[in-house]
Amino acid sequence: MEEQDLPVARDQRTFEDYPVGSVAVYGPIVVDEGEIIDFGKRFDPQDFHTDPVKAAQSPFGGVIASGWHTGSMMMRVLVDRYLSRTAGLGSPGMDELRWTAPVRPGDRLWFRVTVIEARRSESKPDRGLVRILIEVLNGKEVVVMSVKAMTLVRCRPGATA
Amino acid sequence: MEEQDLPVARDQRTFEDYPVGSVAVYGPIVVDEGEIIDFGKRFDPQDFHTDPVKAAQSPFGGVIASGWHTGSMMMRVLVDRYLSRTAGLGSPGMDELRWTAPVRPGDRLWFRVTVIEARRSESKPDRGLVRILIEVLNGKEVVVMSVKAMTLVRCRPGATA
Numbered sequence: 001m002e003e004q005d006l007p008v009a010r011d012q013r014t015f016e017d018y019p020v021g022s023v024a025v026y027g028p029i030v031v032d033e034g035e036i037i038d039f040g041k042r043f044d045p046q047d048f049h050t051d052p053v054k055a056a057q058s059p060f061g062g063v064i065a066s067g068w069h070t071g072s073m074m075m076r077v078l079v080d081r082y083l084s085r086t087a088g089l090g091s092p093g094m095d096e097l098r099w100t101a102p103v104r105p106g107d108r109l110w111f112r113v114t115v116i117e118a119r120r121s122e123s124k125p126d127r128g129l130v131r132i133l134i135e136v137l138n139g140k141e142v143v144v145m146s147v148k149a150m151t152l153v154r155c156r157p158g159a160t161a
Numbered sequence: 162m163e164e165q166d167l168p169v170a171r172d173q174r175t176f177e178d179y180p181v182g183s184v185a186v187y188g189p190i191v192v193d194e195g196e197i198i199d200f201g202k203r204f205d206p207q208d209f210h211t212d213p214v215k216a217a218q219s220p221f222g223g224v225i226a227s228g229w230h231t232g233s234m235m236m237r238v239l240v241d242r243y244l245s246r247t248a249g250l251g252s253p254g255m256d257e258l259r260w261t262a263p264v265r266p267g268d269r270l271w272f273r274v275t276v277i278e279a280r281r282s283e284s285k286p287d288r289g290l291v292r293i294l295i296e297v298l299n300g301k302e303v304v305v306m307s308v309k310a311m312t313l314v315r316c317r318p319g320a321t322a
Contacts, residue, residue: 043233045240046249067252068233072204075229079206088207091228093259099252 001025001110001141005081013084015118015128015153024113026081028139029073031065033105039069065103070145074136077111089127089152097147101138108139116148120155127154162186162271162302166242174245176279176289176314185274187242189300190234192226194266200230226264231306235297238272250288250313258308262299269300277309281316288315 004025008017033052040049044066047054055063065073103109117131130153136145165186169178194213201210205227208215216224226234264270278292291314297306 039233043237045237066233066236068229068236072200072227072229072233075227076204076206091260093257095256095258096254097256097258098254 001027001137003027010081010083011085013153014087014156014159015120015130016156016159017084018115018118018130018132018153020115020118022115024082025110026077026113027110028108029077029111031073031103031105031107031109033063036063036065036069036103036105039072040066043068060102062104067099067145070099070103070109070136071097071147073109074111074134074145074147078113078134082113083151084153087154089154091149091151094147094149097145099145101142101144103136103138103144107144109144110137110141111135112137121152125155127152162188162298164188171242171244172246174314175248175317175320176281176291177317177320178245179276179279179291179293179314181276181279183276185243186271187238187274188271189269190238190272192234192264192266192268192270194224197224197226197230197266200233201227204229221263223265228260228306231260231264231270231297232258232308234270235272235295235306235308239274239295243274244312245314248315250315252310252312255308255310258306260306262303262305264297264299264305268305270305271298271302272296273298282313286316288313 006024037050048058048060048064049066052063112135114133115130116133118128120128130151132149134147134149135143138144167185198211209219209221209225210227213224273296275294276291277294279289281289291312293310295308296304299305
């Protein structure tokens with residue numbers, strides 16, 4: 001896979017810079033076994049996240065990342081690379097989150113973000129709702145997680161609906 | 162609010178012990194400011210998660226937890242209290258995740274889990290799909306997050322469809 005960023009610099013992105021159909025690709029992020037285990041011990045203490053010996057005997061055959069850990073790694077990439085630093089107004093939520101394959105230590109994750117809807121707010125015309133499909137893929141290009149997320153973004157100053 | 166657990170002990174819960182309409186309530190979990198900041202720095206480095214001074218000047222008026230942090234705290238409660246330790250088979254995903262109010266340092270969070278669907282698998286009759294609505298509430302009983310999650314659970318040994 002190959003990185004592909006949006007054309008406008010992240011500091012200057014507004015609602016208008018997330019048109020439907022635009023695609024960005026970021027990666028790879030290498031998954032660290034120690035972090036899988038630390039995250040699991042704190043937030044998802046099941047043997048297949050925290051104990052390499054027991055995990056080896058589980059159906060997964062080794063430790064795998066908590067789904068919440070994979071989602072959190074994804075969030076970090078979005079904050080670092082995709083979301084506007086100046087016009088972002090947070091997220092009301094997400095839909096259709098799916099964990100479709102295990103994430104293992106050493107996996108190299110890629111993140112593909114596609115805008116599936118961009119709608120100017122009627123009640124607050126200074127902003128719009130951008131819906132994105134985020135796919136997380138491993139080095140074999142297998143989708144390990146996907147989710148449709150909503151994000152609110154301020155419009156370009158002076159833009160009219 | 163008051164804690165309310167399922168009648169069957171967690172080590173012995175099977176698919177049959179999550180009937181539609183059953184409700185469990187767990188809490189309170191006190192939200193720690195240091196952990197909000199640590200989590201934010203690692204996974205969601207936006208000022209309103211990581212910097213008390215800048216957060217005070219943001220629309221939130223102070224640091225708030227990353228949505229992924231709130232979800233991860235929720236996961237910990239489910240693993241510790243609700244999910245079967247013996248019959249749980251993981252989660253294929255979640256739907257309709259909503260972050261509806263800020264989570265702040267010192268908040269005392271409660272977790273209400275309601276079974277909204279329980280369906281025996283047709284292709285794998287040793288298990289069933291349990292869909293749960295999880296509501297996270299603060300001390301004022303304001304819902305701060307809600308999500309519908311799927312979880313796979315083994316049936317009681319010898320149970321027939």
